[in-house]
Amino acid sequence: MNKPLYGMAGLLLMAGVLTGCNLSEAQNSAAESLASVKVETLGELVPAISRRFVGRVDAVSSVDLSFQVGGRLTELPVQQGRLLPKGSLLAALDARDYQLALEQAQIQQQQTLRDLNRKRSLLDNNSVSRAVVEEAQDQFRLAQLRVESAQRNLSYTRITAPSDVLITRRLADRFVNLQPGTPVVRVQDVTEFRVHISVPEDLVRRVSSPELVKAELLLPGGEDQRMLLEYREHATEPDQVVQTYQVTFGFERPKDLNLLPGMTATVLVTAAPQLRGADQLDVPVAALNSAADGSFYLWVFDPQTSEVRQRSVRVGVMGGERVQLLSGVQAGEQVITAGTSRLREGMRVRPFSHF
Template identity: 35%
Template sequence: MTSTRAFPASRAWLRIIVCALPLLGGCSSEAEPAPEPPRVALVEPLQAAEPKAEALRFSGVVQSVTSTQLSFEVAGRIERILVDEGTRVRRGQPLAQLDRTDYRLQLREAEARLRQLEADLARKRTLLAEGILAPAAIEALQANTVAARVARDSAQRDLDHSTLNAPFDGVVARRLAEPDMVVAVGTPIFEMQDNRHIEVSVDLPETAALSIPLDAGLQAEGELVIADVRLPLRYKEHSTQPREGARTYRLVLQGEPPEDFNLLPGMAMRVSIERPAQPQRTRDAFRLPLSALQTDSDGQHFIWQAEDGRARRQPVQLEQVDGNQALIRGDGLQAQMPIIVAGGSKLHDEQPIEAQERN
């Protein structure tokens, strides 16, 4: 009897368990995912681009302001070379001298003849005053005296020109003749350069020639490639015809060489020329740190805008890179809107962020 009563009781318990299974199954369904934690993001307000001057950089070559070959104005044998190559000389300083013997003799002869004619002319003028001679008697003598005076002056000039003097302050760049050489008039003896000033030649492309002031308002600076030497440069002249085979124009700048360095023709310089501000290039444009600019796999540029605690992707067009700044344009951009400027490569659209302004 006892066993027959226990069986129905166990069946009752089984019925209770089976009925409870659906309830237990409802409690074991998947829990909702935890919300994504916000990422700390450094932000800066977007700045409207203001027109500003730009520095254009070019390669330049140092030139001498004046470079000329010097020669004697009379012929003769070179007796002495008075300076060496590389010597700094002053205007009027003797550089070389011819054998002056023949020119001294010519001068002495011309002076003697002039003295004789002047003495004859003085005596005949006395006779003319006394009425002994007619005026026509001394006309030929007067003409001969004038010719003798010219011959004397010419002989003195030839003697003076037998010494070659520096025509300006500068440097003897090259010596082209040696002592004891017999030279004709015009034979080059020295090549001399005026290095009180220097000139720097720059080839300007068309776009630069179009936008910089080619006049006294041009501002430029030169930097020597092989040394830390900088000097201001000013406008001198420019060509109005392009170089043959190239669309560039020659610009010549002038400056004062530093006292502690020898700037020699042919040395290379980096030339920086200031281009005035161009408002049309910055109209409807904005500047932001280059670190804020992102590029996707298709080469398209975008930035992250911090809005309502989330990162939102904003497509932009890159106009120019200037150092660590980028000039951009795009629909929906406004001045002072917060832009994420660091860590943009680790963000995704609508990601929660905790914006912190960069100090």
């Protein structure tokens, strides 16, 4: 009668052993999954930072061109969306009145020149005073100025492309009478393209130094199609809402790609590693942990034992995604910068360089 009981007890004991083995295996598997952490050596090169930003392509400038004189618009040989080289005719007024004014000024100039030469001859014979000759000289100079003004007004009857321009919009129609300053055509300077991105404060210091950063434009069609960008300028005042700074890059207008101002583009910014000295130790903000009393601590990794130890630290100024360390650690020590939430004192971990 006892054999069935012994048999039942044996089965329960075996089930408990198997359950304990399964729990132990699960715990070991969980421990192994927590054993990988990200480690950074203090005082060494901070790894290169690569970030992607959505930027907006823009022209160097966008202006509305107008005539400096009034008249009837007779020529407007432009099409919206067309790219025209420097010096191309964009618009022209009826120039006949200005041509007549120039001819009249030239005739008056010739008359005053003849009068001046005649009075100079009389002065040589002492027939007129020097004051009469000087007045003739003034009249000749005034006639010259009228000719120059008429020539300038005649040149103002034509608008030519000041550079390689993209015709954005026609703002007037042919055969209408225009007043001086009336916009006729809107153009964009596309001698090169610009792309604007907004970057956080921890990166704007590097972006403004071309030797510390490399910016690339990712062209549509694949990750392997990239165009190197050149730094142009950056805003010194942050956006009031998101606290980012606008940085502008320039690049040559692609010949085989229909890229237009106003389009969005992806910009890959890779910041070069920077050397941080022993007196300028800092760590990513994610590496800091807060104690119950409000103090901060780090997890320090011992490469000889592969164990981690908790270390209290005093922090300084926070700049972007990194915070300065004032005391508690030394240059050359290794700290855990990611995977700290489930660490415990003396835990063995396996470091790796990147995710």
